[in-house]
Amino acid sequence: MPNMSLTKVKMPEQEPDIRNKNFKEVALGYDEKMAIEEAQRCLNCKHKPCVSGCPVNVKIPEFIQLVAEGKFEEAYNKIRETNSLPAVCGRVCPQESQCEMVCVRTNKGESVGIGRLERFVADWYMQNVKSSVNKPESNGVKVAVVGSGPAGLTCAGDLAKMGYQVTIFEAFHVPGGVLMYGIPEFRLPKALVQQEIQTVKDLGVDIQTNMVIGRVLSVEDLKEQGYKAVFIGSGAGLPSFMGIPGENYNGVYSANEFLTRINLMGAYKFPSTDTPVFVGKNVAVVGGGNVAMDAARSAKRLGAENVYIIYRRSEAEMPARLEEVHHAKEEGIIFKVLTNPKQILGTEDGWVKGMECVEMELGEPDKSGRRRPVEKKGSEHVVDLETVIIAIGQSPNPLISSTTPGLDIQSWGGIIVEEETGATSKSGVYAGGDAVTGAATVILAMGAGKKAAEAIDKYIRQNQ
């Protein structure tokens, strides 16, 4: 008999007032009993809308049935057939707008907790099964992957499973991309990311760090070195600034810089680590996406008293995951929505002392269908601050496109590809993830990596 409860089995979490002072993971995960109970809520329906709601088409009802039967190792293998990073996806996917949005249980009540179950299975496997994945037989054909974020790791993992000899080139000193430098420890523990990356390495993928493609080697160099195809998954790491006065005062960070210092460099452990970070008593984070939530919640954990989210539209338009907005509020983040910065104010010696903002109201819908925010006359006001973090978006880094002749890009920097294959304007060069779409989600990047791996396989077979 299925479990007909209308709500998901609750997942234990750290208490808000405790967790907003540490960087440990907030959501603690299901135990075996909770997982089996939640798995029993799945009706194993025939048309499986959840599977098509997942960008990498995880065989959701099949793995959930295995969980319900207590066959966790089999469930893990079922997920791994199509997803290289289940411990990551289970934690950071916006399930409410993907697999869980189309779950039939949403007709009445909450969807099945697909993300939570995926996470449980991956964590259980890592804790209980030591055997490494069987390394596939190599076909000797070399493929290069630029960037070791979710797109690159997925593409590399899939190609390795087909027998290709894959090398990933990563600019930073550790692989993982945004999983390492962007998403904080309290949402995605770094040791776990590295463990998950190890499973990709176990497939025979070689990861070379400290390799900035476009500087130390060009895409052309890679082809000359005998790589039959190149996948570019270099992400969207170029931060946007607002272009308002005062953005270069001391105490103004891009969210990328703030989060890189904290996550990648471990600045929250300073001075036992060497990289410093600065937060004042009062911090404003400008923006309403996941990056803004991560920056705000990190600032709170570094001891800021008042942390504001400043967002020019209303809460309904916020692109951040619902769960993270909810977590941020629980942790005491103050939401100032319908508010837009006009200028950052500084002290005489160049430090931030405040920000002049104006209130907004929603006017007519714009081209994207969202109601356009319009300034409310006479509503200018000053918020006292010592730190401002700008989280209004990122675009693709031009380092690769500017050093690869013949690679066509959009006016805003995104690499132009054929949607179905990820093929770029340059023969044998494929691209996917944020480098193509601009900042999006982990799972969409993984979906793009997957498609490109299939297309690269086809391309190499045809050109052999």
Add this chain to the structure above:
Amino acid sequence: MFKIVKKQVLNPQVVLMSIDAPLIAKKAEPGQFIIFRIAEGGERIPLTIADYDREVGTVTIIYQIVGKTTRELSEMNEGDSLLDFVGPLGVASHLDGYKKVAVIGGGLGSAIAYPQAKKLHSLGAEVHAITGFRNKDLIILEEEMEKVSNKLIVATDDGSNGNKGFVTNVLKQLIDEGNKYDLVIAIGPLVMMKAVSNLTREYGIKTLVSMNPVMIDGTGMCGGCRLTVGGKTKFACVDGPDFDGHEVDFDEAMRRQNMYKKQEKESTDIHVCRLGGAKNA
């Protein structure tokens, strides 16, 4: 891992190291830099490439001991390895097509000015090198600079080498003597680069400066190194580090350099304290 193949103490505060990094040596050009990290938990620090040997596969860095990380590096020896060494980063200096150039290095800046002078010299330009130091004990690269310039003037703030004065005074004198430079390159502390830029502006001589702001990744993904140049925000790591000295907002750059003064001191103090502890043990 990146092995230290040569270590040479140039003066009590300045150390030269050659690092085994063949891929970087193959591509490096004057004006570019590397980022290194000593060990786990360490920070990423940018250093300009002072020289490279494409055949042997080494990259030379010259650094001043100013804080925890540079002190730790100076305590390492030939045969030890750095955990991370990445580059070449930044845009190479555009040095083609100049006939007569004044290359100015202030203190450690001489190490960064050296590859530029060397390249200009090899391209056939007449190079006048001016280097400045606080006193004669701090003079570095005198012989090397001599070899790649048509004229070298080494000035000291206190005159202890017999040639008292700031680099700006020397440059002014050379210009007033009738030297027609089509380019001035100034590399050193921000105050010095600002002073040179102010001087050359009066004479209308194109001036390149090499900026050295705080950096993390060095690949253009964070904007920690941003500067205002010609009224626009630029990232020194990808748009520079060379910029037109007449367009740089030096006052802002100087303020931004103080961002972590307090934390840097804290980190250095703890390190020195640990060293003291080790000696006492």
